[in-house]
Amino acid sequence: MPTSLIRVGVVFGGASGEHDVSIRSASTVIKALADDSNRERFVVTPLYIDREGRWWSDTIARSVLESGAALTNEELPQPLPARGLRQLPVNPDCIDVWYPVLHGPNGEDGTVQGLFTLMQQPFVGSGVLGSAVGMDKLAMKAAFAVAGISQVPYLGINAADLNNPPQLEHVLVKVEDELGYPCFVKPANLGSSVGISKVRNRDELLAGLQLAAELDPRLVVEQGVNARELECAVLGREHLKASVVGEVRFDADWHDYETKYTEGRSQTLIPAPLPDAVSQRIQAMAVDACRAVHAYGQARVDVFYDEADGRIWLNEINTLPGFTSQSMYPTLWEASGMPLPQLVAELVATAQE
Numbered sequence: 001m002p003t004s005l006i007r008v009g010v011v012f013g014g015a016s017g018e019h020d021v022s023i024r025s026a027s028t029v030i031k032a033l034a035d036d037s038n039r040e041r042f043v044v045t046p047l048y049i050d051r052e053g054r055w056w057s058d059t060i061a062r063s064v065l066e067s068g069a070a071l072t073n074e075e076l077p078q079p080l081p082a083r084g085l086r087q088l089p090v091n092p093d094c095i096d097v098w099y100p101v102l103h104g105p106n107g108e109d110g111t112v113q114g115l116f117t118l119m120q121q122p123f124v125g126s127g128v129l130g131s132a133v134g135m136d137k138l139a140m141k142a143a144f145a146v147a148g149i150s151q152v153p154y155l156g157i158n159a160a161d162l163n164n165p166p167q168l169e170h171v172l173v174k175v176e177d178e179l180g181y182p183c184f185v186k187p188a189n190l191g192s193s194v195g196i197s198k199v200r201n202r203d204e205l206l207a208g209l210q211l212a213a214e215l216d217p218r219l220v221v222e223q224g225v226n227a228r229e230l231e232c233a234v235l236g237r238e239h240l241k242a243s244v245v246g247e248v249r250f251d252a253d254w255h256d257y258e259t260k261y262t263e264g265r266s267q268t269l270i271p272a273p274l275p276d277a278v279s280q281r282i283q284a285m286a287v288d289a290c291r292a293v294h295a296y297g298q299a300r301v302d303v304f305y306d307e308a309d310g311r312i313w314l315n316e317i318n319t320l321p322g323f324t325s326q327s328m329y330p331t332l333w334e335a336s337g338m339p340l341p342q343l344v345a346e347l348v349a350t351a352q353e
C-alpha cells in the first residue's frame with residue numbers, strides 16, 4: 001500500500017428520516033473516491049448506521065450499497081445488539097479521514113461530529129457548532145440575524161405554549177400582527193419540508209402549529225414571500241468558495257414533501273437565469289451564511305429572490321447537503337467546472353487542512 005494512500009471512513013445511513021437518501025449520497029461519494037483519477041489516492045472503508053443507530057462493518061455496509069436499500073432488522077446479523085453506537089466496527093487507527101454522509105438528525109446535527117472530535121481525527125464538513133446551529137432553524141436564524149443577513153420576518157414559538165389557552169391566544173395574535181397571512185409554520189429541526197404548512201387564516205394556523213408541535217418542541221413561523229428559490233454551494237475551509245447559483249422550480253404552490261419527492265414535479269436550472277449582479281450577491285450571502293454559523297467544508301445555502309423588487313432573503317443552510325448524482329450540491333460544482341471526483345478529493349483535503 002503506498003504510504004500516500006488516504007484511508008477514508010465513509011459513514012452513511014443513520015437514525016433519521018433521510019436514511020435512504022443517505023445511502024444514495026454515499027454511493028455517489030464512494031464511486032467518486034474510486035474514480036480513476038482518485039484510485040491511487042484514496043481507499044474507502046464504508047460503515048453503515050442502521051435506522052436504529054447501530055453501526056455495522058464494511059461487509060454489511062457494502063451489501064447495503066450494492067442493493068441500494070436499507071436492511072430491515074430481520075436482514076441484519078442476529079442477535080441484534082442494543083440500539084445505538086456500542087462500539088466502532090473498525091479500528092480508528094485504520095482511518096485517516098472520516099467522511100459523514102448522513103442527512104438530518106443524528107449526523108448532520110453535530111452528534112457524529114462530536115464523536116470524531118473526541119477521537120481527535122479529521123472529518124469532512126462542519127464541526128459540532130456549525131452542524132448543530134445549521135440544523136436548528138431557530139438557532140440558525142438567530143445567528144444570521146446577529147450577522148446582519150437579510151431574512152424573512154419570523155417568530156420562534158415553544159410548542160408547550162400551545163397547551164395554555166391564554167398563551168396560545170397571545171401567540172396567534174402576535175403571528176397575525178407581526179407576520180400576517182400567508183405564513184409558513186415549521187418544526188425547527190426537520191428537513192425535506194416534513195411538518196411544514198403554508199397557512200392562510202387562523203384555523204389553518206392552529207392546525208399548522210399543532211402538526212409541527214407533534215414533531216418538535218421548537219417551532220418557527222415565517223412570513224410568506226412570493227419569490228424564486230435559488231441555491232448556492234460552498235466549499236473550503238479557511239477560504240470559502242461559492243459555486244454558480246442554481247434554481248429550483250416546481251409545479252406547486254410551494255416546495256412541499258410530495259413535490260420534492262415525486263418524479264417530474266420539480267426541475268433545476270443550473271445556472272439559474274439571473275443578472276450577474278444578483279448571482280454575485282447570492283454568492284456573497286452564501287459565504288456570509290457559512291461564516292455566521294461557523295460552517296465549513298461543504299454547505300448548500302438556499303435563498304429566496306423577489307424578482308419584482310430585487311430583494312434577497314436567506315432561507316436556510318444545509319451543512320450536509322444531498323449528494324446523490326442528481327443532487328444540487330455536486331451538480332452546482334460540476335457546472336462551476338469541478339467534476340465529482342475532484343469535488344470529493346477537495347472535500348477530503350478540507351478535512352486535513
Ligand SMILES: Nc1ncnc2c1ncn2[C@@H]1O[C@H](COP(=O)(O)OP(=O)(O)O)[C@@H](O)[C@H]1O
Nearest residue numbers: 152184190191192193194222223224225254255
Ligand atoms: N417564508 C416562506 N415564504 C415562501 N415559501 C416558503 C417560506 N418558507 C418555506 N417556504 C417553502 O417551503 C419549502 C420548505 O421550507 P424550508 O424552510 O426550506 O424547509 P426544509 O428545511 O424542510 O427544506 C421551501 O422550499 C419553500 O418552497
Ligand SMILES: [Mg+2]
Nearest residue numbers: 192193302316
Ligand atoms: Mg429547504
